[in-house]
Every structure is written in structure tokens, then in C-alpha cells.
Amino acid sequence: MNAIRRWHRLLPAAALFALAACGQGTDSGGAGDGSGIATADEDTVYQGSITVLQDPARDGAGLCAVVAESYPPQCEGLPVTGWDWDAVPHEEANGVRWGVYIVTGTFDGKAFTLTEEALSIEEVDMADYPHLQYTEPEFGDPAEDLSAAELEAIADELADRFPALVFGGYADEEHGAAVVDTLLVSPELEAYAAEHYPEDTVVFSAGLKPIGQQG
Template identity: 35%
Template sequence: MTAVAAVALLTLTACGSAPGSSAPTSVALTTAPAPEGRVIATGTVIDGPEGAELCLGAIAESYPPQCQGVPLDGWSWQGVDGSETSGDTTWGAYAVYGLFDGERLEVTDPPIMLALYDPVSPEDPTGGREGATTEAELTRIQDELASRLHAEATSIWTERGYVWVGVPWDDGTLQDAVDSAYGEDVVIVTSMLRAAD
């Protein structure tokens, strides 16, 4: 299974401690069920010697750029504008529709250049409220999740009083798991792939 393979879900138990406490949390990784129907994601597509991938997280500031992304099946540059090429690598920023099997994204529709894509803004899951968790506790939780998720998470950071976790795909199960472990309104899970159908 690749590093960005199906979004890892956390099965967390608080080891007898209350949610949000500083006691160690036992975390086991399992695979999320793949989404039914098409999904859409926005990001940089990098097509190099090892094939095309959609970058959903950090991109190395190299030339050409590099990332650890979701492999793309059926990707073609034919009729696609907005790309740049250096050596044997071509890349560009697009909205991509496809079917996600938990590891790979099979492209189903022509990609849309991000400059021409008008996405629906997702709702703020916090409702605009600042989180109430202390900075020290947020740092502890961030470090704990980073050590257990490793590359399965596309990003983990703290902001506005929450720990934010970006993952390729979550159907709400990961969010429920972290809520059970740390309490509600502590960890916010963001799915990079969104249901399109």
C-alpha cells in the first residue's frame, strides 16, 4: 500500500483517561472504505518517469517540483492547457475528477485548469469559533497524530485553537474517531478528495 493509500482511519481508545487528557492514546491504523462514485480534488499534477500523481499536500520547491501524491490512472495531457515541462517531467495545477479505490485515482473527466475552476467554498467546520484547547495540549496531540499517521496524512498543523489534519479521503469515520479520543472541537479532519456525485 502506498504512503497516501486510502486514508488511514484512526481507531483510538483513551486508555481509561478522559478525552483531551495528557495520558497516552492507543492508536491503530485501518483503511477507510473507498468512496462510492466520483470524487474531485484540486492540486498540482506531476507527471514524471514514475507516472502521474496528484499532489494533495506539500510540494518540494525543486525544479521540476516533486511530491508524494495520489497516483493517477488514465491521465493524459492531450488537449490540456496550463502545463510546464522540464526534462521528462510535466506539471500543472488542476481540478481532477475520478474514482478513488483507496490508493489510486482513476481519471473520469477532462481536468479543469485551476485558473478556470470555480469551486464551491466548503463550510468552516468550526463555525468560525476559536478552539478552547491549550497550545501545549494542541502541540502534544499534533505530535502524537503525526507519529501515528506518518505519510498517510497530507498535512498536520495547529491553527485557531485546533489541530487540523488533512487526509486524502475521509467519510467522517476519522473525524468521529478523533472526537472520541480527544473530545469534540479539538481535531478537525479535512478530506482533500470530495464527493462529486
């Protein structure tokens, strides 16, 4: 029961809740320069439904892009600044605390900082958050015809360069694009893809959506 059996991609909030917090998100760590930092526009506010988890090995809670199907769950999470377990309902086992929440905040390249109180998925009606419902990626008209191997290489490279944000991807041969699963799309990540790959050959599927600017 404690063994990791498999990993899941990011799912909509309802699916996360149904999996008892076995949701989706990202590995902690770096950026395009290999420094472990993914720079970002700190004014952009992101929102999404996601598993938040803290285990005894961590000083704080983290957003889980990918969660191990184990009990208690396990994940490598992007640090969350301003998290208070006493302020939210959560589960706890063997020193691990977790739950599925709607989180709202900014990303500074190192951590996600809450700008609003987190809301337990049990306490909200997701119909009130239509912008957070899962939608299929929107494809364009790729500027070049790339092979499946080339598209997979793009997804792999982005995961290597932005491990704090990108946690998976695959080649969509029908649309000629690499679909890249990401916690959120930072300005740096978006700019890197636009600069290094043919137009419309990269499509992001993000768990946290931009909803506005701070201030």
C-alpha cells in the same frame, strides 16, 4: 535553483496557478493500521483544484498535497488512476511533467480514480466552481479544553496514522481545536477522529471536497 527551499500548504486554485504549479496535497502511503492503506468509501466522489505531477521515478501521476519550491517541482503524490498526460496541457522539464487541474474522482484507500476528465486550471473560470473556493475552517464548541501541546499532538498523530491523506496541521488556541490539513476526508479518517478525540477538537481543512455519490 534545483534545491528545495521550502514547502507550501495547500492553496486555492488561483494561488496554485500563480505559483506555477507549486501547490498543495499529501505524502503517499498509509492508514491507521500502519499498512500504507487508508480505507475509504469508494462511492464518494471528491473534487478539487490541485497540482498533478509525475517524475521519472514513478510509474504514474500523483496528486500533490505538498510541492517543493524547486524547478522542476517535486512532491510525494497520491497515485491517480486513469491519468493521461496526452489529454491535458502540462509543463515538462528534466523528465518531470506537471500542471494544476480540477480533478474529480473517488478514493479507494490506495489511489484516486478519475470519474471525469481533468480540466486544466487555465481553461476554467473558478467562479463556476464556488464550492472549491477556499473557506476558513468552521469551528464548533470543543467538549474539552485542550492545551496547545495536546492539540499539536492530535495533528501529529493523524499525520502519522493517515500519511496518504494528512499532510499538516496546527493548534488553533483561539478556538481550542487542532486544524488538520488533508487531501480529502475519508470516512475512516473522520470516524477515527470522532472516536479518539473530544468532540469539536479536530477541524479538517480539505483540498478535495465531497460533491456526491457514484451511481
